[in-house]
Amino acid sequence: xxxxxxQTTTRPTTGPAPGTGTGTDADATVGPPPGxxxxxxxxxxxxxxxxxxxxxxxxxxxxxxxxxxxxxAADFLRSLRLHHEHSAPAESGGHDAAxxxxxxxxxxxxxxxxxxxxxxxxxxxxxxxLRAELAWLSGVLAREHAYANRLTRLVEALHQLSGPALxxxxxxxxxxxxxxxxxxxxxxxxxxxxxxGALLERRLTLARTRSHSAALxxxxxxxxxxxxxxxxxxxxxxxxxPGTTGRTAEAxxxxxxxxxxxxxxxxxxxxxxxxxxxxxxxxxAWHQARLLLRLHRYAHEVVLGAAxxxxxxxxxxxxxxxxxxxxxxxxxxxxxxPRIAPATAYALGVLHADQRHEVEAARAVFRETWxxxxxxxxx
Amino acid sequence: xxxxxxQTTTRPTTGPAPGTGTGTDADATVGPPPGxxxxxxxxxxxxxxxxxxxxxxxxxxxxxxxxxxxxxAADFLRSLRLHHEHSAPAESGGHDAAxxxxxxxxxxxxxxxxxxxxxxxxxxxxxxxLRAELAWLSGVLAREHAYANRLTRLVEALHQLSGPALxxxxxxxxxxxxxxxxxxxxxxxxxxxxxxGALLERRLTLARTRSHSAALxxxxxxxxxxxxxxxxxxxxxxxxxPGTTGRTAEAxxxxxxxxxxxxxxxxxxxxxxxxxxxxxxxxxAWHQARLLLRLHRYAHEVVLGAAxxxxxxxxxxxxxxxxxxxxxxxxxxxxxxPRIAPATAYALGVLHADQRHEVEAARAVFRETWxxxxxxxxx
Numbered sequence: 149x150x151x152x153x154x155q156t157t158t159r160p161t162t163g164p165a166p167g168t169g170t171g172t173d174a175d176a177t178v179g180p181p182p183g184x185x186x187x188x189x190x191x192x193x194x195x196x197x198x199x200x201x202x203x204x205x206x207x208x209x210x211x212x213x214x215x216x217x218x219x220x221a222a223d224f225l226r227s228l229r230l231h232h233e234h235s236a237p238a239e240s241g242g243h244d245a246a247x248x249x250x251x252x253x254x255x256x257x258x259x260x261x262x263x264x265x266x267x268x269x270x271x272x273x274x275x276x277x278l279r280a281e282l283a284w285l286s287g288v289l290a291r292e293h294a295y296a297n298r299l300t301r302l303v304e305a306l307h308q309l310s311g312p313a314l315x316x317x318x319x320x321x322x323x324x325x326x327x328x329x330x331x332x333x334x335x336x337x338x339x340x341x342x343x344x345g346a347l348l349e350r351r352l353t354l355a356r357t358r359s360h361s362a363a364l365x366x367x368x369x370x371x372x373x374x375x376x377x378x379x380x381x382x383x384x385x386x387x388x389x390p391g392t393t394g395r396t397a398e399a400x401x402x403x404x405x406x407x408x409x410x411x412x413x414x415x416x417x418x419x420x421x422x423x424x425x426x427x428x429x430x431x432x433a434w435h436q437a438r439l440l441l442r443l444h445r446y447a448h449e450v451v452l453g454a455a456x457x458x459x460x461x462x463x464x465x466x467x468x469x470x471x472x473x474x475x476x477x478x479x480x481x482x483x484x485x486p487r488i489a490p491a492t493a494y495a496l497g498v499l500h501a502d503q504r505h506e507v508e509a510a511r512a513v514f515r516e517t518w519x520x521x522x523x524x525x526x527x
Numbered sequence: 528x529x530x531x532x533x534q535t536t537t538r539p540t541t542g543p544a545p546g547t548g549t550g551t552d553a554d555a556t557v558g559p560p561p562g563x564x565x566x567x568x569x570x571x572x573x574x575x576x577x578x579x580x581x582x583x584x585x586x587x588x589x590x591x592x593x594x595x596x597x598x599x600a601a602d603f604l605r606s607l608r609l610h611h612e613h614s615a616p617a618e619s620g621g622h623d624a625a626x627x628x629x630x631x632x633x634x635x636x637x638x639x640x641x642x643x644x645x646x647x648x649x650x651x652x653x654x655x656x657l658r659a660e661l662a663w664l665s666g667v668l669a670r671e672h673a674y675a676n677r678l679t680r681l682v683e684a685l686h687q688l689s690g691p692a693l694x695x696x697x698x699x700x701x702x703x704x705x706x707x708x709x710x711x712x713x714x715x716x717x718x719x720x721x722x723x724g725a726l727l728e729r730r731l732t733l734a735r736t737r738s739h740s741a742a743l744x745x746x747x748x749x750x751x752x753x754x755x756x757x758x759x760x761x762x763x764x765x766x767x768x769p770g771t772t773g774r775t776a777e778a779x780x781x782x783x784x785x786x787x788x789x790x791x792x793x794x795x796x797x798x799x800x801x802x803x804x805x806x807x808x809x810x811x812a813w814h815q816a817r818l819l820l821r822l823h824r825y826a827h828e829v830v831l832g833a834a835x836x837x838x839x840x841x842x843x844x845x846x847x848x849x850x851x852x853x854x855x856x857x858x859x860x861x862x863x864x865p866r867i868a869p870a871t872a873y874a875l876g877v878l879h880a881d882q883r884h885e886v887e888a889a890r891a892v893f894r895e896t897w898x899x900x901x902x903x904x905x906x
Binding site for chain 2: 311340490499505
């Protein structure tokens, strides 16, 4: 992330970076003063409570994007400091460290997303490099969180699937036979469910522990220090695209609209609902829609200064979709453990199917809550 | 089913049976003339095309119920003859024999249902006995059909669950990992699915063969001959309740309304939809609703001379519900086979879960197609 003609330093510099742009009347703001840190959380552009929205004529990189990026960079750095504070060996601040990690990821995603969407308004080489490195960092930090969530989800699902003991069927003669064998089925599931839960616990806890170590290692690596340096530089100085690109009015509107259009196109292309519950082939399209929705939301934050309220439910449904897809895969993978008992494999099969149906349910929620007139292929 | 003062005979008698009733101006019809057999299929009361409905004043046993029962009895006997014709060893009439069996069961259910619903208008002792024997017969005949359907259903489900090969995920980086392990998961399911299919085929074919033998044995037993005799008697002469019961106007309306009310009450008591897919404890209530719906439909046929059109979809959904419940139980039972491979057990677990979700789907269809204002507990 080393920029031409700049030394690497962790102290924010003031004024426009040399060699970037023509030195016009850019607002050379230096980032928010320390006292405005909290306001920054509420106003992602980082320019404080006066920036409720942006008149179209001000949608230039300097007026809007640069403050946003600087604000996110400051969030990143603050979260990093908090993480250091709560990760000291004497500290039992598991929660605080986790919260700091979440905030770190949150800022990293927003910087990364903006570098992608508004690349044309920025120094492209620098943007590509920083984006790649932030993607690496986000992945490393997210993995531990993902394994923890996955285990919780699967254990909870197994618990529900094992269920309370089946009450004796009364009266319905035709159901008597079926009920009796269902009770046996439920009991068999109970034995296998306990073993399946233990197996998943072992596997996912191991994976989580490894991810935790990898995250700590990453945060201490020189690669990470380079990222932190680059973000620190970003906190005071945003490398703009050479020439006049991005300095014109509405320079940001076009990329934001493209981001929205990519999202709408991807959603319109989502496979329709069908009765076939085993459609892992469709997962990729839904993952893509989730990423594009995120990019659109971030672009919305940049350009309009606030989150897009109507997309909260959709986004949440896509997150649940992703969680269920991964949980189903984890159950299937566990079933391939050599020498497990048939009852354990049976329970994992039930669990896999259950999570695939959660995948379908999440898709249905998405279709119901998708607010735009884009014709979702009718089920 | 031997009635007082009557000889057992397989030939229909004419005129009112001695000792039954007071010899009033009952329409001593002898059952439909041979040429009207086809019309009887379309007009279940058996009184021919002039009985489109019944003015309330004619809802007496003699005017309506007796012709209906005689018509169903004639259907039963005709189906029995057809079954004999197509079951000869030289005959490869599997289809025709199966069709005759279906017709036999159809008539048996209607006679049985009417004996239950309109018991107050009939000789109660006779009605109870014949109903019990018809239930035995229906059960024996239905079992082979049920096993055949169950195998078809499960094999088809396994085929869908194994699915086509998963295409390589393109582009969606985040999905790559999940897609790869899903492909492995799908492959593992493929191996296990084949074995599970083979196991289910063995078990259900064995059960079907045994049921077929049991059915043939039953149809040659003296117990069955007694049932056939009783139905033959019924074809010419319906034992009515002693005294004036059933001879008054609207004597059938009250039992029919009670049957409808029992159905409405049972449906109103059905558990609401919830997200818990493993709710075998609720199956009994749904089986009961299915039986009550059938009784209501038959009563409707008797009293109104035609099927209730608005309940076709509901009834079908309840049939599918029953099929899915039994299929799920069959998968669970197969998984308890000693020494099966984990992959086989896994596939059976997936199959069980899949069929339980079909159970939920059938319940949902029922709720959607239930036409009455009875408040189904809102999901």
